Amino acid sequence: MNVxxxxxxxxxxxxxxxxxxxxxxxREGVPAIINPxxxxxxxxxxxxxxxxxxxxxxxxxxxxxxxxxxxRALAMxxxxxVHVCGREFAGADTWATSYTLAQAIRQIGxxxxxxxxxxxxxxxxxxxxxxxxxxxxxxxxTYAIEVRVDGKKMQVxxxxxxxxxxxxxxxxxxxxxxxxxNEPRIPKIKNVLAAKRKPITRWGVGDLEARxxxxxxxxxxxxxxxxxxxxxxxxxxxxEGDTPVVVDKLVEKLRRLExx
Amino acid sequence: xxxxxxxxxxxxCLLCIRAxxxxxxxxxxxxxxxTDTCTYCAACVSACKFEALRxxxxxxxxxxxxxxxxxxxxxxxxxxxxAHVTLELLGEAQRLTTDLAEPVSLVLIGHDVPDLIxxxxxxGADRVYLxxxxxLKDYRTGPYTDVLCGLVEExxxxxxxxxxxxxxxxxxxxxxxxxxxxxxxxxxxxxxxVERRLLIQTRxxxxxxxxxxxxxxxxxxxxxxxxxxxxxxxxxRRGATPEVIEVxxxxxxxxxxxxxxxxxxxxxxxxxLAEAEIIVSGGRGxxxxxxxxxxxxxxxxxGAAVGAxxxxxxxGWIPAYHQVGQTGTTVQPKIxxxxxxxxxxxxxxxxxxxxxxxxxxxxxxxxxxKVATYGIVGDLFEVIPALTEAIRRQQ
Numbered sequence: 001m002n003v004x005x006x007x008x009x010x011x012x013x014x015x016x017x018x019x020x021x022x023x024x025x026x027r028e029g030v031p032a033i034i035n036p037x038x039x040x041x042x043x044x045x046x047x048x049x050x051x052x053x054x055x056x057x058x059x060x061x062x063x064x065x066x067x068x069x070x071x072r073a074l075a076m077x078x079x080x081x082v083h084v085c086g087r088e089f090a091g092a093d094t095w096a097t098s099y100t101l102a103q104a105i106r107q108i109g110x111x112x113x114x115x116x117x118x119x120x121x122x123x124x125x126x127x128x129x130x131x132x133x134x135x136x137x138x139x140x141x142t143y144a145i146e147v148r149v150d151g152k153k154m155q156v157x158x159x160x161x162x163x164x165x166x167x168x169x170x171x172x173x174x175x176x177x178x179x180x181x182n183e184p185r186i187p188k189i190k191n192v193l194a195a196k197r198k199p200i201t202r203w204g205v206g207d208l209e210a211r212x213x214x215x216x217x218x219x220x221x222x223x224x225x226x227x228x229x230x231x232x233x234x235x236x237x238x239x240e241g242d243t244p245v246v247v248d249k250l251v252e253k254l255r256r257l258e259x260x
Numbered sequence: 261x262x263x264x265x266x267x268x269x270x271x272x273c274l275l276c277i278r279a280x281x282x283x284x285x286x287x288x289x290x291x292x293x294x295t296d297t298c299t300y301c302a303a304c305v306s307a308c309k310f311e312a313l314r315x316x317x318x319x320x321x322x323x324x325x326x327x328x329x330x331x332x333x334x335x336x337x338x339x340x341x342x343a344h345v346t347l348e349l350l351g352e353a354q355r356l357t358t359d360l361a362e363p364v365s366l367v368l369i370g371h372d373v374p375d376l377i378x379x380x381x382x383x384g385a386d387r388v389y390l391x392x393x394x395x396l397k398d399y400r401t402g403p404y405t406d407v408l409c410g411l412v413e414e415x416x417x418x419x420x421x422x423x424x425x426x427x428x429x430x431x432x433x434x435x436x437x438x439x440x441x442x443x444x445x446x447x448x449x450x451x452x453x454v455e456r457r458l459l460i461q462t463r464x465x466x467x468x469x470x471x472x473x474x475x476x477x478x479x480x481x482x483x484x485x486x487x488x489x490x491x492x493x494x495x496x497r498r499g500a501t502p503e504v505i506e507v508x509x510x511x512x513x514x515x516x517x518x519x520x521x522x523x524x525x526x527x528x529x530x531x532x533l534a535e536a537e538i539i540v541s542g543g544r545g546x547x548x549x550x551x552x553x554x555x556x557x558x559x560x561x562x563g564a565a566v567g568a569x570x571x572x573x574x575x576g577w578i579p580a581y582h583q584v585g586q587t588g589t590t591v592q593p594k595i596x597x598x599x600x601x602x603x604x605x606x607x608x609x610x611x612x613x614x615x616x617x618x619x620x621x622x623x624x625x626x627x628x629x630k631v632a633t634y635g636i637v638g639d640l641f642e643v644i645p646a647l648t649e650a651i652r653r654q655q
Binding site: 160168 | 434464476655
């Protein structure tokens with residue numbers, strides 16, 4: 001089966017600190033990583049190809065340095081990598097990103113399954129997977145925790161707020177995966193070195209059949225008009241005293257909140 | 261060019277560099293320059309105090325936005341009851357519509373669900389679009405998208421709101437993609453620009469480190485998913501009778517690409533973090549996996565759900581579905597009690613919008629105290645059992 005994995009390089013936001021004096025982001029030394037959920041997507045793609053044969057292609061849209069992320073995916077075991085890159089694509093919201101990725105997927109050709117992480121670390125929208133599935137007119141199953149391929153069908157166990165739902169999906173389809181679906185492999189040094197020499201297909205705006213008014217900023221229905229730092233400062237109260245005293249104080253607070 | 265630099269106004273203060281989450285701007289010789297990693301997010305434009313940076317958007321094909329009127333909420337339900345988030349959205353829609361002077365409509369899709377209309381009207385639905393069919397018994401992406409998109413194209417609402425639940429986050433982007441509509445995920449604040457009839461959408465981004473205000477200026481409808489537990493329902497409007505519009509549909513089960521083969525409910529009380537009123541969470545300060553028992557005991561006397569930090573999940577102390585934070589579940593309970601959790605950014609991003617935060621930690625400098633409403637600096641192995649006992653005595 002041919003699998004295409006959608007992935008994104010993101011800043012590791014768990015490494016971001018807030019400057020205690022200026023209350024601004026401290027970004028120095030924040031590494032760029034593969035979006036953690038996408039690592040699970042890559043792992044699942046590689047495993048399915050190991051079991052069923054075929055090819056696993058990783059696809060990203062991003063600036064030139066996103067190539068590092070693709071090389072890591074190749075080192076993990078992806079067969080091919082495609083990099084959609086160019087300033088024309090920058091500023092894309094989830095609509096324009098979905099459209100662009102769908103056009104790239106059409107150009108890659110035949111596929112049975114598209115896998116992506118459940119959401120990215122920085123945007124957290126979870127919108128691009130369903131957006132791509134819609135552009136391609138295929139079925140989708142989001143929040144996959146377990147998958148089983150069975151000919152032209154696939155069983156997907158989805159994890160929802162209060163239940164697991166198992167669905168049978170006709171292929172080709174798109175799934176988004178949660179962290180618990182697998183444990184992404186750490187590539188061997190040998191494979192990391194080999195991946196440095198592997199070719200990466202790079203497509204610019206001239207290589208894709210994408211309408212210029214539907215990509216990048218021009219193709220984005222939404223726009224960010226203002227950003228600001230969240231107000232994290234609460235006038236918190238430290239409860240002082242020995243254990244019995246602070247416990248009494250806290251119980252009193254909880255009683256006022258009508259929880260005890 | 262999407263961000264225009266006016267070097268003559270730049271003072272070289274570097275505020276733009278501080279504001280940029282992507283290392284996408286450099287300032288050399290009092291001249292800002294965008295680099296390859298710039299995503300045009302405009303954080304720098306907001307940060308610049310000297311108007312040296314300006315956002316410029318390419319012209320859009322004008323949609324005739326005047327054809328689009330009305331505010332819709334898309335219902336989520338289990339066949340017997342409307343989800344709480346739907347009541348919250350109806351309440352918020354009623355507040356928003358005082359500026360729009362349009363009725364609030366609920367789109368109710370399902371099979372044999374007319375019993376939900378009364379509750380919808382009480383919660384703020386002036387009109388209900390009722391779409392019923394056997395194929396629509398349970399939510400499935402394909403047929404629900406067909407139904408909602410058909411209805412939007414026919415009736416042309418200007419705003420469509422969904423809950424940012426597993427279902428809403430599956431459903432909304434599929435519809436927005438088909439309708440070429442703007443969609444903003446996970447909003448925590450909504451408002452109306454009355455003059456331009458625009459929905460002002462505010463959401464956390466970049467792992468909760470930045471808040472962004474987002475507009476859909478030209479495309480219609482303006483769509484948003486809204487975080488559960490942020491908006492408030494209105495007091496029930498007793499005896500309200502909504503206008504009910506039954507929408508006939510023609511669907512064929514054979515054309516549906518997905519079948520639900522099994523549903524297994526999870527233990528609701530301790531795991532359903534997203535809907536819990538109270539959450540008690542444990543972190544590495546517990547020192548050993550067995551000590552999570554202290555957390556479970558306290559949770560049990562409070563009727564609370566149990567959460568956990570990423571570190572404890574990664575260490576295998578507790579299953580991953582308890583994890584609160586960016587890679588786990590984002591929560592917004594009435595009360596969040598963080599026990600032995602230092603408060604890494606990725607944890608704070610997932611719980612800082614809780615109404616009341618109680619932090620119990622030995623380290624007075626732990627970042628969790630910065631967001632805490634009530635803090636106890638002390639030994640959790642003493643404090644938690646004493647607290648559990650004290651609450652038990654109250655009951």
